[in-house]
Amino acid sequence: DIQLTQSPSFLSASVGDRVTITCRASQGISSYLAWYQQKPGKAPKLLIYAASTLQSGVPSRFSGSGSGTEFTLTISSLQPEDFATYYCQQLNSYPPSTWTFGQGTKVEIK
């Protein structure tokens, strides 16, 4: 199975900071990667799909990039509502279509 490794696992940042989270895949997955935001007690929310496509309604301060095995999620100017845990997910569509999540990155207020 394809493994995803996120870094860092935890980061402390201030409002207004530029934040970057990295997700590395154990093998190439083209651009079949999504990013989610999850707040405590809530379901994950889709932010980015196909590595760089912003889901409808998601603020433009969120952006994604990468292909193959290395991907990044960037928040250009961190807002108070952005403090949450972020997960990447690979959706390699080739059979077998088994999909996996990264271990998460918790973004906390400095």
Added chain:
Amino acid sequence: QVTLKESGPVLVKPTETLTLTCTVSGFSLSNARMGVSWIRQPPGKALEWLAHIFSNDEKSYSTSLKSRLTISKDTSKSQVVLTMTNMDPVDTATYYCARIRAMVQGVIIFDYWGQGTLVTVSS
């Protein structure tokens, strides 16, 4: 308005079989290129993808849990059912269902999620 709602037991005993139901509204389980996936999250831990089923009945399971999982759908009832056999305390988690859409060029998205249901495994 698309919604998904998970239902099932709050507490199961070790070795029992868990049956969870995801009831959807706002879309049909027969819609082309759509389906439902199950995901779980142990308390304080990461998300884990479990299984999915598409409208054409294509199914897939987590490699590590494949022997214990069965996913099925009842289109007339707008329900997707997941069963997990031989439950263990390590299976204690919030279980989510999510709508999946197959878009162009093989892109899949999980665009709507249920609120989740916490299942505790304990004797």
